[in-house]
Amino acid sequence: MSSRNEIxxxxxxxxxxxxxxxxxxxxxxxxxxxxxxxxxxxxxxxGVTCRTIYFVHSGLARIYYYKDGNEITEYFxxxxxxxxxxxxxxxxxPSKKAIQAVEDTVFIGIPSAQLxxxxxxxxxIERLFRKIIESAYVDxxxxxESIQFHTAEERYKQLLSENPSMIQRIPLKHIAxxxxxxxxxxxxxxxxx
Amino acid sequence: MSSRNEIxxxxxxxxxxxxxxxxxxxxxxxxxxxxxxxxxxxxxxxGVTCRTIYFVHSGLARIYYYKDGNEITEYFxxxxxxxxxxxxxxxxxPSKKAIQAVEDTVFIGIPSAQLxxxxxxxxxIERLFRKIIESAYVDxxxxxESIQFHTAEERYKQLLSENPSMIQRIPLKHIAxxxxxxxxxxxxxxxxx
DNA sequence: CCTTTCTTTTTACATATGTTAAATAATCAG
DNA sequence: CTGATTATTTAACATATGTAAAAAGAAAGG
Numbered sequence: 001m002s003s004r005n006e007i008x009x010x011x012x013x014x015x016x017x018x019x020x021x022x023x024x025x026x027x028x029x030x031x032x033x034x035x036x037x038x039x040x041x042x043x044x045x046x047g048v049t050c051r052t053i054y055f056v057h058s059g060l061a062r063i064y065y066y067k068d069g070n071e072i073t074e075y076f077x078x079x080x081x082x083x084x085x086x087x088x089x090x091x092x093x094p095s096k097k098a099i100q101a102v103e104d105t106v107f108i109g110i111p112s113a114q115l116x117x118x119x120x121x122x123x124x125i126e127r128l129f130r131k132i133i134e135s136a137y138v139d140x141x142x143x144x145e146s147i148q149f150h151t152a153e154e155r156y157k158q159l160l161s162e163n164p165s166m167i168q169r170i171p172l173k174h175i176a177x178x179x180x181x182x183x184x185x186x187x188x189x190x191x192x193x
Numbered sequence: 194m195s196s197r198n199e200i201x202x203x204x205x206x207x208x209x210x211x212x213x214x215x216x217x218x219x220x221x222x223x224x225x226x227x228x229x230x231x232x233x234x235x236x237x238x239x240g241v242t243c244r245t246i247y248f249v250h251s252g253l254a255r256i257y258y259y260k261d262g263n264e265i266t267e268y269f270x271x272x273x274x275x276x277x278x279x280x281x282x283x284x285x286x287p288s289k290k291a292i293q294a295v296e297d298t299v300f301i302g303i304p305s306a307q308l309x310x311x312x313x314x315x316x317x318i319e320r321l322f323r324k325i326i327e328s329a330y331v332d333x334x335x336x337x338e339s340i341q342f343h344t345a346e347e348r349y350k351q352l353l354s355e356n357p358s359m360i361q362r363i364p365l366k367h368i369a370x371x372x373x374x375x376x377x378x379x380x381x382x383x384x385x386x
Numbered sequence: 387c388c389t390t391t392c393t394t395t396t397t398a399c400a401t402a403t404g405t406t407a408a409a410t411a412a413t414c415a416g
Numbered sequence: 417c418t419g420a421t422t423a424t425t426t427a428a429c430a431t432a433t434g435t436a437a438a439a440a441g442a443a444a445g446g
Contacts, residue, residue, distance in 0.1 A: 408427085
């Protein structure tokens with residue numbers, strides 16, 4: 001499969017969110033490039049300002065950071081999911097977070113500076129990305145509710161029912177920190193049948 | 194102060210986020226209207242789809258909902274803050290959440306359908322609101338980190354140092370549910386001097 | 387295939403927060 | 417001002433999750 005075909009798949013996904021003109025699709029395609037990262041390696045390290053917006057083409061990735069010496073997973077991205085360290089991209093500050101391939105992963109990268117220039121030429125593209133962020137915002141608000149008002153056991157079981165493959169594909173230590181608990185707690189929860 | 198002057202104050206605030214043309218400002222002003230709500234009364238009830246984007250002109254408001262019969266405060270909005278039930282606005286579904294005035298509050302309301310039409314006429318306005326949502330998204334991601342990796346005591350003390358007036362202006366029961374703890378827990382935390 | 391390393395589970399104990407109920411304190415309406 | 421309502425604190429006990437250390441299991445490299 002050529003690079004262009006891989007980007008076409010992402011454009012197809014974009015059409016469901018917000019259709020954009022053929023010229024706009026072409027402009028996006030010209031900006032986009034593929035990056036392959038082997039399992040457990042970082043796509044982007046901490047300490048650098050985020051200047052690229054990534055989508056997962058294949059594989060599985062995560063955003064993580066360190067808290068008191070412990071690695072915390074903040075987000076998992078599957079096929080077609082956006083993966084971006086928003087707190088750095090939107091503020092211009094160096095990111096304290098890193099992006100890592102959980103499996104061998106192919107990313108589609110779009111340089112943010114050039115994308116923002118396209119916003120001026122193609123309001124449709126700006127609208128597309130506005131809607132992507134709106135959707136991410138709603139997801140995040142819902143996640144706060146999930147964290148604050150469900151026990152770790154409830155959150156684990158919900159994750160298990162909504163996305164059972166995660167348990168197979170992702171080390172439990174990452175799932176534990178994503179759920180906001182220790183690995184020991186997760187193990188205990190899993191043991192209760 | 195006339196209604197127009199109150200909206201002018203909001204436009205001044207908008208200029209710092211993303212300047213828009215004079216025509217765009219005029220179009221926004223034409224859409225905007227003022228709503229005054231007395232303390233403890235709802236601006237928007239639950240069960241209805243959110244069709245208006247509000248900003249706080251003066252006073253103080255919150256978004257809340259019911260969880261197992263208990264009232265949970267999700268968000269506080271101060272002067273110039275946006276207050277909107279995003280999970281309903283962006284999905285078109287009825288909201289399970291309500292907006293309430295914590296003090297006598299003046300809101301500036303912008304009907305979402307008409308605002309979205311303005312996006313077509315004035316890409317600057319769409320950009321302004323994209324940036325507002327991006328900023329809200331970053332705030333929300335940071336809040337997840339705060340909830341997951343700080344104790345309730347740490348979160349209370351941070352809130353106290355960042356925004357001490359909240360403790361005076363808002364009943365502690367609302368602050369407790371905002372922090373994700375019971376009022377009893379908050380009281381205990383406060384007692385430790 | 388074996389050794390090393392990484393991941394997951396188990397155990398024992400510590401602690402933060404929840405639950406329920408009652409006591410105080412503050413606010414509000416008449 | 418006064419009684420009623422609402423908000424806040426306190427107490428006693430229950431429970432979920434954290435911490436530390438060790439054991440067991442799985443994966444990876446030579």
